[in-house]
Amino acid sequence: MLNDLEFAYTPVRDKVRDLREYLDSARLRKELAVIENKLSDPALWANAALSQPLMRDRRRYEDQLASDDELVRRAGDIEAYFDLAREGESVESDLEREIKSLSDYVEKLEERTMLSGENDALNAIVTVHPGAGGTESQDWAEMLMRMYLRWAEQQGFKTEMNDYQDGEEAGIKSATFTVTGDYAFGLLSGETGVHRLVRISPFDQAKRRHTSFASVFISPEIDDSIEIDIKPDDIRTDTYRSGGKGGQHVNTTDSAVRITHIPTNIVVQCQNERSQHKNREKAMKMLRSRLYEYELDKKKAESKKLEDSKLDINFGSQIRSYVLQPYRIAKDHRTKVEVGDVDKVLDGFLDPFIRGYLLMRRNGGVPVVADVGDDLE
Structure with a gap:
């Protein structure tokens, strides 16, 4: 012994x-x-x-x-x-x-x-959008949102919902929230991309198997020490009535704010606060983060760095699949990491995928599955 x-x-x-x-x-x-x-x-x-x-x-x-x-x-x-x-x-x-x-x-x-990137230590802003497919993909987008919220809770991180749009029948049309904690952005940076779900649809009376897609975008929350020049003429600000889940939390005035950055067509919105001023302040912070990430991506594209392994957000290039039927597995297509307990993954167990991505990034884009760990399930 x-x-x-x-x-x-x-x-x-x-x-x-x-x-x-x-x-x-x-x-x-x-x-x-x-x-x-x-x-x-x-x-x-x-x-x-x-x-x-x-x-x-x-x-x-x-x-x-x-x-x-x-x-x-x-x-x-x-x-x-x-x-x-x-x-x-x-x-x-x-x-x-x-x-x-x-x-x-x-x-x-x-x-x-492995979290040595310029912005890895910062907080993360997470945006989830459903793909084509109506209720199916909107429900999948809500499942993804819950997965990241559960992961953040398990890490001891704080989360704050910035924008939430209900789906028409179920799920969400979009959600944006901030994850606050040390290295939140570095840990979540590999989650940007398209996520694919295969399951027997709970919305299909014939109980057929459906494939749904949703996109996730992660950007660092840029603090005031980093200068991002946003010209007033380059943005358009619209206000609208908040559309939350109902009850006392729904604003009865047009306090929600949507800001469009005209040169890049980047759109951010915030409806979490009752004050239009506070919503605009948060939306501007989100815009600065998105613009910073946008400029970084342009530089990466120009220099063709291997570490820039983000896939385009289109529905033919998913980064990860979550299969509930006919077998059960979650598999990352970039790192080749697989976890058999897909329910555990959907409940926030992302450590093998995060570690696999960080190892791949450190290794110049080459998967290092053998070093991810033995606790994949």
């Missing part, structure tokens, strides 16, 4: 060593000292464009140092358990539990080391 545990711990211990080398705590402390010195200047706090990025960097370095300390503590505990086991103490069950816990922690930490 002890030999088996030592064999199981060896790859985990190697990963801990590699992660600690990557984190390089001595370098982190030097970088943190430089930032602390800059932040000690009172004049800096008058300029949010300068102070906010430094605050963000400080928090990142502090988190990385805390992670390094946690690796040392957990590995030390496991070595202590091994010493006790060699002395004849019955601690095998404790050892097994601690090794599994450290392995899970290392996997999560490895994931964070």
